[in-house]
Amino acid sequence: MSDELKLVFDEPPQRKKVPKHLADFSPAERKEFATSFGLPGYRASQVATHYFSHLSKDPTTWSDIPAEMRQNIADQLTPKLIELVRSITCDNGMTRKDLWKLHDGVLVESVLMRYTDRVTVCISSQAGCGMNCPFCATGQAGLTRNLSAGEITEQIVAAARACADGELPGGPTRLSNIVFMGMGEPLANYNAVMRSVRNITD
Ligand code: SF4
Known part of the structure; x- marks a missing residue:
């Protein structure tokens, strides 16, 4: 029996389509x-x-x-694509992990982190992941589906809004950094990730 890690690039067939945004x-x-x-x-x-x-x-x-x-x-x-289920904080509120429910009940996470010189959000690009990295719990669960560009962008907009509204200690601020290091391998969902990148840079 081969112990080669299996990489999954194709998402399983989906019952419901993500609403267009x-x-x-x-x-x-x-x-x-x-x-x-x-x-x-x-x-x-x-x-x-x-x-x-x-x-x-x-x-x-x-x-x-x-x-x-x-x-x-x-x-x-702009149909609602993500709904906040739960937030947990640490570092005296300077780090906040948000759990989001998508239209089909799938759950993904993003993490907002405020430092002295920047505010970073770590977002998910897929629900689950097909890369099977042995050290990663997300990878062990496999790929549920790709996120749409709208679902990825919604995480960013929600983080930017939280910063502007002063939801983190220290008062209103500006979201300065975005990293695609939450759930999923971004390059395995290239088109949606690139659309979301263009949304925030164009
Ligand atoms: S989420 Fe990242 S670390 Fe985890 S299995 Fe996928 S590519 Fe590997």
């Missing part, structure tokens, strides 16, 4: 995404500004969109 698309594609709901393309740019720049999750404040349309547009373009 603005953060799954490039700026040009976002306009098409908006028009697929019968919205003018410029609504995508407006919502992207609220989501990426203002870190807003409250459509009632999106004053450049008619009030009666805001919630519906938010639900269509």
Whole structure:
């Protein structure tokens, strides 16, 4: 019997598709995404500004969109992809591990860490992992599925929002570092990871 480690790159078939989110698309594609709901393309740019720049999750404040349309547009373009299940803290609150539930009940983690000179979030790019590293508990459980670009980006936006809202001791701050060192091998989910990288750098 071979003791060679088996690497798994293909995710098992999924029963439910991840809802599409603005953060799954490039700026040009976002306009098409908006028009697929019968919205003018410029609504995508407006919502992207609220989501990426203002870190807003409250459509009632999106004053450049008619009030009666805001919630519906938010639900269509930025559906809720991750829901906080539990947070645990250590280092006097300067380190916080968040457990997130995805739309299909899958759980992933991110960790937010505040230091004297930076704030770093460590995010997950896959649920489980197929790389089978012998020292890693995530790897022993195997690959459940890839995360979408939206699900990856949501972890980053949630961390940036927590920093801006002063949820860590020391008051409001800016998220400065993002590392893809949570659950999953990022390069095994290349397209979604690269979309999320472009979301935060473009
Ligand atoms: S999560 Fe990282 S360390 Fe763990 S099995 Fe995957 S690649 Fe290896």
